[in-house]
Amino acid sequence: GDSVTQMEGPVTLSEEAFLTINCTYTATGYPSLFWYVQYPGEGLQLLLKATKADDKGSNKGFEATYRKETTSFHLEKGSVQVSDSAVYFCALSDRDSSASKIIFGSGTRLSIRP
Amino acid sequence: DAGVTQSPTHLIKTRGQQVTLRCSPKSGHDTVSWYQQALGQGPQFIFQYYEEEERQRGNFPDRFSGHQFPNYSSELNVNALLLGDSALYLCASSRTGTGVVTEQFFGPGTRLTVL
Numbered sequence: 001g002d003s004v005t006q007m008e009g010p011v012t013l014s015e016e017a018f019l020t021i022n023c024t025y026t027a028t029g030y031p032s033l034f035w036y037v038q039y040p041g042e043g044l045q046l047l048l049k050a051t052k053a054d055d056k057g058s059n060k061g062f063e064a065t066y067r068k069e070t071t072s073f074h075l076e077k078g079s080v081q082v083s084d085s086a087v088y089f090c091a092l093s094d095r096d097s098s099a100s101k102i103i104f105g106s107g108t109r110l111s112i113r114p
Numbered sequence: 115d116a117g118v119t120q121s122p123t124h125l126i127k128t129r130g131q132q133v134t135l136r137c138s139p140k141s142g143h144d145t146v147s148w149y150q151q152a153l154g155q156g157p158q159f160i161f162q163y164y165e166e167e168e169r170q171r172g173n174f175p176d177r178f179s180g181h182q183f184p185n186y187s188s189e190l191n192v193n194a195l196l197l198g199d200s201a202l203y204l205c206a207s208s209r210t211g212t213g214v215v216t217e218q219f220f221g222p223g224t225r226l227t228v229l
Contacts, residue, residue: 004156036220043118044157044204044220089156101147101170102206102218104156 002027006090006105013080014113021075021108023064023090031092033057033066033073034102038087047075047088082112116141118207118221126227127195135190135224139207145169146188147218148180151202163188164210192226200228 007022025031035047035057048057053068062077073090087107093100119138127133139146145164149157159172163182182188186207192199202225206218 043222044206046217046219049217091156101159101162101172102149102157103159106156107154 002031002092002094002103004090004092004103004105006088007108009087009107009109010111011108012111012113015082016079017112019075019077019080019084019110021088021090021110023073023075023105025071025073025090025092027071027092027094029094031094032100033064034091034093035062035064035073035075036089036091036104038089038107040086044089080110080112082114085110085112118205118219120203120205120221120224122224123222124225124227126229128229129195129197131195131228132191132193133195133226135192135203135205135226136187137190137205137207137221138187139205140219143207143209143219144186145208145210146182146186147206147208148188148190149204149206150174151204151223153201157204160190195228197228200226202226 003026032051034049036044037047048059050057050066056065064075087109089107090105091102093102121136147162148160151157160174161171162169166182177193179191202223204223205221208218209216
């Protein structure tokens with residue numbers, strides 16, 4: 001079945017460092033891809049998404065490009081802030097299904113040092 | 115707009131008991147999905163409700179059941195609780211229009227502890 005594999009954490013960086021969190025997927029169709037973020041004590045929030053190959057999703061300085069050839073959707077940010085400390089989930093859903101369940105990776109905990 | 119709300123926030127039960135969790139979707143949404151998030155893991159899809167019927171189900175036993183009401187709110191019921199059912203239960207709402215489900219918005223979750 002469809003699945004998502006993402007970089008294990010925790011990841012600890014200093015403020016203003018460059019961030020990459022790797023994510024690869026396995027899917028039989030042409031999924032939509034997502035990055036969700038879960039801040040401490042809060043619910044899941046959609047950070048960005050891409051619905052077809054070569055699309056780039058972006059939000060709050062974060063970017064990810066849908067790479068069909070490498071089945072990847074790596075999350076990047078050029079300069080992280082302490083406020084970016086959270087758990088990040090890569091996820092996919094079946095774009096062609098009217099009942100699009102979301103399949104999540106196991107999450108990557110990110111901690112940013114001042 | 116209140117967003118997705120869930121109740122209760124926390125719940126403690128003992129093995130063998132039954133539990134009911136509740137979810138109110140975001141205004142304008144008609145579809146509710148439930149997910150289980152074990153500690154340190156990503157959320158796992160339990161099932162989705164639309165038009166008061168279960169539309170899709172994940173790999174969860176029949177002990178997990180649900181309901182959707184005419185006002186689109188939903189309940190998740192778990193019978194014969196096991197220790198392994200301890201988790202954060204997330205509700206997500208979305209709008210199904212022209213057969214395509216739009217973005218899912220998540221609630222804060224209900225933390226269930228089974229002793």
